Amino acid sequence: MAAVLEATSLMAQDPGLLADVLRRMATGVGPATAVDQAVEGFCSILEMSGGYMAERVTDLRDVRDRIVAQVLGQKPPGLPQMTEPSVVVAADLAPADTATLDLDHVVAIVTELGGPTSHTAIIAAQLDLPCVVRTAGALELVDGDIIAVDAAHGTVVKDPDDSLREAILARASARAALKESSGGPGKTKDGQAVQLLANIGKVEDAEKAAKQDLEGVGLFRTEVLFLDSKTAPSVETQVKAYTKVFQAFGDRKVVVRTLDAGADKPLAFAPSDEEENPALGVRGLRMDRRYPQLLDDQLTAIAQAAKATGAKVWVMAPMVATVHEAQAFEQRVKSHDLPVGGIMIEVPAAALRAPHLIEKVDFFSIGTNDLTQYAMATDRMAGELAELLDPWQPAVLDLIAMAGAAGKAADKPVGVCGEAARDPLLALVLVGLGITSLSMAPNGVPAVRYALARTTTAQCEELAAAARGAIDAAAARSAVEALVDPEILLAL
Numbered sequence: 001m002a003a004v005l006e007a008t009s010l011m012a013q014d015p016g017l018l019a020d021v022l023r024r025m026a027t028g029v030g031p032a033t034a035v036d037q038a039v040e041g042f043c044s045i046l047e048m049s050g051g052y053m054a055e056r057v058t059d060l061r062d063v064r065d066r067i068v069a070q071v072l073g074q075k076p077p078g079l080p081q082m083t084e085p086s087v088v089v090a091a092d093l094a095p096a097d098t099a100t101l102d103l104d105h106v107v108a109i110v111t112e113l114g115g116p117t118s119h120t121a122i123i124a125a126q127l128d129l130p131c132v133v134r135t136a137g138a139l140e141l142v143d144g145d146i147i148a149v150d151a152a153h154g155t156v157v158k159d160p161d162d163s164l165r166e167a168i169l170a171r172a173s174a175r176a177a178l179k180e181s182s183g184g185p186g187k188t189k190d191g192q193a194v195q196l197l198a199n200i201g202k203v204e205d206a207e208k209a210a211k212q213d214l215e216g217v218g219l220f221r222t223e224v225l226f227l228d229s230k231t232a233p234s235v236e237t238q239v240k241a242y243t244k245v246f247q248a249f250g251d252r253k254v255v256v257r258t259l260d261a262g263a264d265k266p267l268a269f270a271p272s273d274e275e276e277n278p279a280l281g282v283r284g285l286r287m288d289r290r291y292p293q294l295l296d297d298q299l300t301a302i303a304q305a306a307k308a309t310g311a312k313v314w315v316m317a318p319m320v321a322t323v324h325e326a327q328a329f330e331q332r333v334k335s336h337d338l339p340v341g342g343i344m345i346e347v348p349a350a351a352l353r354a355p356h357l358i359e360k361v362d363f364f365s366i367g368t369n370d371l372t373q374y375a376m377a378t379d380r381m382a383g384e385l386a387e388l389l390d391p392w393q394p395a396v397l398d399l400i401a402m403a404g405a406a407g408k409a410a411d412k413p414v415g416v417c418g419e420a421a422r423d424p425l426l427a428l429v430l431v432g433l434g435i436t437s438l439s440m441a442p443n444g445v446p447a448v449r450y451a452l453a454r455t456t457t458a459q460c461e462e463l464a465a466a467a468r469g470a471i472d473a474a475a476a477r478s479a480v481e482a483l484v485d486p487e488i489l490l491a492l
């Protein structure tokens with residue numbers, strides 16, 4: 001850590017950079033703009049050099065942000081030290097900031113930007129931290145303000161009165177009671193099994209999730225382990241991390257997703273070019289075109305850890321769009337002696353061609369976060385378009401139905417591992433669309449289990465038909481609310 005910070009501070013003192021800034025200021029450009037322009041000039045040169053040099057661009061931009069903050073008399077970026085229970089309020093948080101939060105003091109997160117499927121929200125759910133994104137006026141809050149953060153309803157209230165405080169505490173204890181009242185494997189009222197699984201990122205998440213009443217891991221986001229790594233993790237480093245995760249889950253299934261780098265999850269060791277539309281660029285499995293060694297090393301490490309622990313390991317690739325990609329990935333998985341290979345369905349093309357793709361792989365796992373962003377042509381970070389970026393959108397449900405039907409016809413499992421799985425009402429719809437497992441932040445499991453236990457498979461199918469028959473996301477949800485067992489609504 002010290003070495004990284006030292007290298008960063010040397011960048012800030014670079015004489016070439018200083019000379020460039022001074023030259024620009026001499027032409028009348030203001031100091032903050034001069035720093036920004038000079039740093040961007042250096043970044044382009046580094047990016048053209050590629051490899052290690054290109055990886056320094058992120059650090060250099062961090063230096064820029066710090067200098068610009070100083071010049072403008074603003075607070076430097078990054079999270080301040082905390083000494084008492086605090087709510088972190090920010091414009092938005094970088095994944096690395098969220099992943100390194102001081103959990104002894106942070107009790108909730110509020111951001112002005114971002115969306116419900118942005119990584120801030122996902123990692124917060126993973127850490128079991130209440131999080132409300134897209135809060136207008138959040139940045140007007142100041143240190144010392146008392147706020148009530150209600151993540152279930154997405155509200156933030158300054159100076160909550162006694163009745164609101166009591167209502168929040170009462171709901172928290174009602175949910176805790178619900179948690180205690182349900183347990184065991186997920187199943188519908190008529191006994192159809194629906195596996196309830198955890199989404200995990202870091203080893204600590206895995207160890208925490210493994211202690212809970214759930215059936216394994218449906219999504220191990222391996223890139224979260226390496227968000228801070230400047231260089232590609234060695235096979236040895238990876239084996240150590242995977243071994244800990246597999247050991248924690250014993251004989252329960254663990255679905256490992258290969259690195260999903262790029263777009264909203266940049267990794268310094270797998271840089272992409274400056275792309276106009278990174279979400280549509282080289283990300284996920286597409287990185288394999290550029291850095292094939294990364295996937296081979298990762299599969300080697302997963303196979304070694306699986307062998308050492310005897311764990312039930314399934315492997316899947318993110319961002320698959322074509323039959324050819326699915327087939328090539330499956331062959332790579334099998335060539336490493338890993339017995340079960342699958343793909344994520346998060347690109348609409350893959351859902352549309354699901355019957356062809358399922359022939360090549362052992363299972364599907366639907367990533368509703370990306371599937372929604374691509375189906376609705378709405379950036380998952382764009383909170384302003386929240387009503388479009390909603391997995392209840394009937395168009396998204398139609399795509400899920402295609403993947404579910406293809407799995408059913410081929411008698412292969414189809415899970416959902418996007419945030420949609422954590423919404424108890426939507427979970428029922430998903431089961432009605434043929435989904436066989438639901439993977440989510442572990443704290444979501446009890447409510448989903450409770451909803452499933454009160455609904456038959458036939459009812460789930462009826463709910464799915466009603467949702468698909470609606471004209472938009474809000475109507476789909478209302479249609480389901482009108483049909484579902486009212487007890488479920490009380491527990492939400």
Ligand SMILES: C=C(OP(=O)(O)O)C(=O)O
Pocket residue numbers: 122219221260346366367368369370371417418419
């Ligand atoms: C589960 C998904 O993957 P991620 O959120 O990590 O992109 C998804 O896209 O739904």
Ligand SMILES: [Mg+2]
Pocket residue numbers: 318346367369370
């Ligand atoms: Mg995704």
